[in-house]
Amino acid sequence: MLPLTWDIVVQGIGEVGKLIFFVAVAVISLEVVAYLILVKWLKFKNALPFMLMLPALAGVAILILYPFGFNIYLAFSNMSMYRFKEFSVGWQYGISNLLDVFRVPVLQRVTFFQLFLRTFIWTAINVVFHVLGGLILAILLNRPMRGKAIYRTLLVVPWAIPQVIAALAWRCEFHYQYGFVNILLEKLGLRAVQWMSDPFWAFIAVVVVNIWLGIPFMMVTILGGLQSISPDYYDAAQIDGASGWQQFRFITLPLLNPILTPAIILGVIWTFNNFNVIYLVTGGGPMEGTDILVTSLYKAVFEFYRYGFGAAYSLVIFLFLLVFSVIYLRISGGFKGAWEA
């Protein structure tokens, strides 16, 4: 056993202190250089906003761009178990890696297209329920009522629990004999379900877990949006004799749109890339029936040692997500709010 000694405390604070000091120095020197170049030398009109963004963008660029570049490099290699340290790089490997994504099973049964379809269904079901659930709860909460603060606090619990723990807890609850889900089903006179043996039910199980996890975020976001809508609109609508549904359809929804669009886009990205829930609850099983693109990517690399293939595969996944987002932005009218403000 390792007690929390003074040494550990001091060492931790010391390191963090040094780091913050280092970051401060780095930011200041970066700014000085930028000032000299942009203001003194180039006399750049937009120097100030660029200087404000510089530290953040530099950090993001280094942390994303270098690894991303390395990933592209790996995608053109034949790195695998037998060629782990001495792999070669070349166009032909890149092309065959890319073709393999669509040509051979990504793991052992499921192919890319099956996984893509499943990921699509997974994302669609989740986001629809997140938004619907969040919307219903937000509308119910958006009124003067008793116990509002308590409801709000309790409803946020799934979001506040560390995801790893929530996922493991749920996995136990889908246990055939000991999980409360089956116990409850039997109490209601229904048959117990073999959640972990049947791919269909396993998929339902992970979807349920993820819906449970994701509703609070949407609820809070939408509630924020609802509260910013002026009550005058509703008063006016009531005078005109608009029904509740009409008020929702013609006032609430359009005014929520600027908040819903980014929330939905982020929700889609997060759900699409959600690794934890599936990996921890079912591990992608049974029969690879609950694997989605990102879990299969992780398995291909770390369990099947297909580094080169995995790098190519990850680029394909990234591109699919990118294309989807662009299309969605075009259709929904996008971030008009964000651009114009």
Place this chain on the structure above:
Amino acid sequence: MRRVFVRMLVCVMLIAMIVPLGAFAQKNMTITLWTKESEAEGVLQEIIELTKEFGKAHPGVEFEVVNYGVEDLRQNFQSAAFAGAGPDLLWTVSDHAGPFEAMKLIKPVDALFGAGYIDKFVKPGIEAVELGGKVWGVPLSVGNHLMLLYNKKLVASPPKNTDELIKVGKELTKDLDGDGKPDQYALVYNLNEPFWFAAWMGGFGAWPLDGTEPTLNTPGVVDALQFVYDLKFTHKIVPMECDYDAADSLFKEGKAAMIINGDWSLSGYLTDEVKKNVELGVARIPMVTKTGLWPSPMTSGIYFMFPEYVSADKEAVIKDFVEYICSEEIQLLFLEKYMRLPALESALKSPLVTDDPIVKGSSDQMVVGKPMPTVPEMRAAWDAIRPNQEAVMAGKATPADAAKAMQEACENLIREMKK
């Protein structure tokens, strides 16, 4: 808010300047040991004690013992060794020897220790990590094999063959509270785990690999799949769904008469708390009546492996440490405390092994076990078996189809791995 922030920053910086003064004092040699042993059985604590003990005889040597799960250890070691910064010594399972050797991340130990030293260990222990004519690990303990554990309070003597198992099994599966569902089971084990299935495969004369060639689409595999299917759906003597924790828990609570579990679990069934419900007996997994063969659980072991990048001066100390841990005295200590069968030929002759009924039962089962293939292809076989075994156990595939799918998947995986 800003003022508070600035004050905090100043404080932190002050501390930051004071701290490093002491930190760069004369450093001793630190050996990083990665182990798969966790605190769950108490072995991790034992290892830390042993490194301290070793440190007393070797002043200036310190150990950094880090625990990772078996899978995490493998994945982490791959990444670490690729980047050139990893542990100095690994304490892990034999299956890792295959991939690590293929990736050229570890070095052979026969050259390091000399043949004379390696010969002191039992043959199966060495064979399990022999690849390409070289030995890739020093065994700490052998076994890690499954066996039949039974609760004498529920079943007086273990079934000798599978017919008897089914007959006794039907009597032992009981609905005690009359709600129409059984709440005492005859047999429990990890139904969907290929490691358990492998034992049955052996009982039907099949085995996943022949050398490096998959042999999964054979009549033996089909029969074995049919057998485990029947246990669940026809004879109904195992629970409808059963994972490791459920099996373990049912047995500990006295709600299961028999469990198939590994030697690592033995010490857990001998605690005072469990003894209230369980009077433990150990036997071989019942002989398969149809073939007259004993099921052959996979035997493997726990090994020290040496990363290839470790410097010579460190290696000398590490060698001493390995010899210390693999000594008869320590191996017997692990036997006594954690029921781990020693790998040293001489230690196996100790009365601690020959006189204890449970250890004897365990070693009796090991005799009919087969070493788990160490070749990297085994990984492909595991991954090919799992989903198809799951399919049979869910009633979604016939044994014949599943065996065919296993073979195909395994061949594909091996082809992809070798690309």
Place this chain on the structure above:
Amino acid sequence: MTSMKSQETTLLTTGLRTYSKTRRKAMLKSAAIHFVLIVACIIAVYPFLRVVSISLRPGVALLSTSLALIPKGATLDNYRTLILDKDFTVWLWNSLIVSVATVLIGLLLAATAAYAFSRWKFPGRRQGLVFLLLTQMVPPGMLLLPIYIMVVRLNLFNTYTGMIIAYSVGSVPFSIWLLKGYYDTIPKELEEAALVDGADPLTTFYRIVLPLAAPALAIAGLFSFMTAWNEYMMARVMLQKASMFTWPLGFQKLRDQFTTQWGVFSAASVLVAIPAMLLFLYSSKWLISGLTLGGLKE
């Protein structure tokens, strides 16, 4: 007379009837709303209560088919074991300083950058915002190996520095989006007045905009904290020293290849979930006003 009186009474009674009808309707509606919310709350909280319940179970009876939340023979033994025999306090401490440092550095970087995105219309602004969104699309696991190689080359493994940099920079894109959305809602007139008074743009930002943006800063901080607090994959490859483990890594010690100490594990889960929940509770008054994702507010 009588007819008038009777007319009056009928009017009165019908009026009363409609009044009580609308009142009953309102009460029914309110009861229905409360009912739905209570059910939703139970669904939200119940799984966690089950974890609490497992953590209170004594030794052997870890799995049980009882739905009672307080188990038979409830005991705090698991908590005692955890706090007295395990490295638990060390893990919590490590997680805590990593998370706090992540929040500080992440906010430092994001607060100013978001201000630039909010107030200036410079060329490349759209592209910048889209680039930030793109970073969220990178599949997890894709960057693991390259980042690890970077960390080793810079000699940052076995330090918190590598992790904190990775986490704080990783949290920056989302924070910028969130803060930009909130800055957009702060009227520009306030800053213009200050600028007229002769303050320079930076002072205006620190003195006027930042204090007003406190709710959004709190939420951005909460998000960064949660990411750092829960991160496992990166920590797993970067930390190779038991005394530096964060809790997600330390938890693995409680599990073996096949066996898990579920009781202790649950107790540990409860104890790490509590700080996160308290943080949410504490920031709940800002949670709703501060979470403005690039939204438009008039």
